[in-house]
Every structure is written in C-alpha cells, then in structure tokens.
Amino acid sequence: MRTPLIAVTAVALAGLAVAQEDDVFAFIPDGGRTILERLHHQGIPGELAAAMASQQATVEEWKAQLSGAGLDQWDAATLAEYLEAYAPLDPGGDLPQDGRDLALANCQFCHIITVTVTQDRTREAWLGTLNSPSHVEIDLDQTERELLADYLVLNAGIPIDQIPPELRAGGASY
Numbered sequence: 001m002r003t004p005l006i007a008v009t010a011v012a013l014a015g016l017a018v019a020q021e022d023d024v025f026a027f028i029p030d031g032g033r034t035i036l037e038r039l040h041h042q043g044i045p046g047e048l049a050a051a052m053a054s055q056q057a058t059v060e061e062w063k064a065q066l067s068g069a070g071l072d073q074w075d076a077a078t079l080a081e082y083l084e085a086y087a088p089l090d091p092g093g094d095l096p097q098d099g100r101d102l103a104l105a106n107c108q109f110c111h112i113i114t115v116t117v118t119q120d121r122t123r124e125a126w127l128g129t130l131n132s133p134s135h136v137e138i139d140l141d142q143t144e145r146e147l148l149a150d151y152l153v154l155n156a157g158i159p160i161d162q163i164p165p166e167l168r169a170g171g172a173s174y
C-alpha cells in the first residue's frame with residue numbers, strides 16, 4: 001500500500017508549494033473578490049446582500065451601502081469598485097477575478113509584479129499604461145482594465161521597503 005501514501009504526500013507538497021508561492025505576494029493588498037468572500041463568511045447584513053444581488057450602482061453609492069458592514073475604509077473602497085464593475089452578483093457564488101487577481105495573472109510575464117505595484121498613478125495614467133504599445137495586447141476586456149486601474153489607484157504605490165527582497169532585485173527584465 002505504498003502508492004496511496006506517496007500520492008497523499010505529493011498532494012501535501014503541491015499544497016505547500018502553492019502556499020509558499022502565495023506568501024511572496026502577501027504584501028499586495030486584498031482585492032474586492034477576497035474582501036467580499038471574507039464578508040460573506042462573516043455574514044452579510046440582509047439589506048446589503050439583497051442590494052448586491054439586485055443592484056447596479058456607482059462606487060459612491062456602494063461605499064454608502066458598505067458603511068455599516070464593518071470594513072475599514074480601504075477595503076470598503078476596494079470592494080465598492082469591484083461591486084461597481086460586477087454587481088448585481090451572488091456574493092456566495094463563483095466570483096469574477098478582482099484587480100489583485102488580474103495583476104497577478106497578467107502583469108508578471110514580461111517584468112516582475114514590482115514594476116506595477118510600486119507605481120502611484122491616477123486612473124487615467126493606469127489606463128494609458130494599459131493601452132500603451134507594450135500592454136495593449138494583454139488579454140483584458142474593458143471592464144477588467146477599468147477594474148484593474150481602479151484597484152491600482154488605491155492599492156499600488158507600495159513603498160519599496162515593503163516589497164519582499166526577492167521581488168526587488170533588477171526590477172524588470174525588459
């Protein structure tokens with residue numbers, strides 16, 4: 001009966017590798033998907049849950065709706081932008097990728113993530129970067145581009161001393 005043990009060990013090691021890989025990026029703030037999942041597990045107040053499931057609203061309107069949900073201002077702002085992009089949605093369902101997910105999935109092929117998350121830019125400047133010749137071909141639709149820009153306005157501009165050393169060296173390979 002060796003095989004099952006080896007299989008279990010392999011699964012455990014794969015899980016560990018994933019956990020370690022994730023940790024390197026732990027300094028990058030949560031995006032709306034993660035914040036919403038956390039809120040869902042804590043229990044979303046009925047009125048707010050109903051609004052998420054039925055309404056389309058602006059960032060400001062979502063911020064007002066989220067004010068009693070027990071989130072800090074930063075998380076509330078990040079989640080409000082996510083909801084502006086994707087509500088109505090089922091908060092307990094399979095949620096679309098947030099700005100952090102999009103950055104990790106799309107912004108590491110040609111240079112390390114540090115190039116992105118250390119920049120402090122306006123929404124227009126981020127959309128300009130995403131439409132520049134080096135970036136226009138990246139497979140992101142308009143909703144994703146705007147959500148990513150909104151996420152980065154709030155959550156990028158991370159000081160270099162908060163970046164793990166292995167993500168600092170060289171900065172970029174381009």
Ligand code: HEC
Nearest residue numbers: 103106107108109110111115116119129132134135138174
């Ligand atoms: C296909 C390769 C490629 C991918 C994928 C890529 N970049 Fe870049 N990026 C480049 C190149 C090449 C440069 C340097 C030349 C330039 O600035 O356009 C660069 C530079 C940058 C810079 C610094 C210079 C500037 O234009 O401000 C930022 C910020 C940046 N990228 C953000 C991003 C973000 C955000 C993503 C994910 C959506 C991303 N990159 C994904 C190729 C890429």
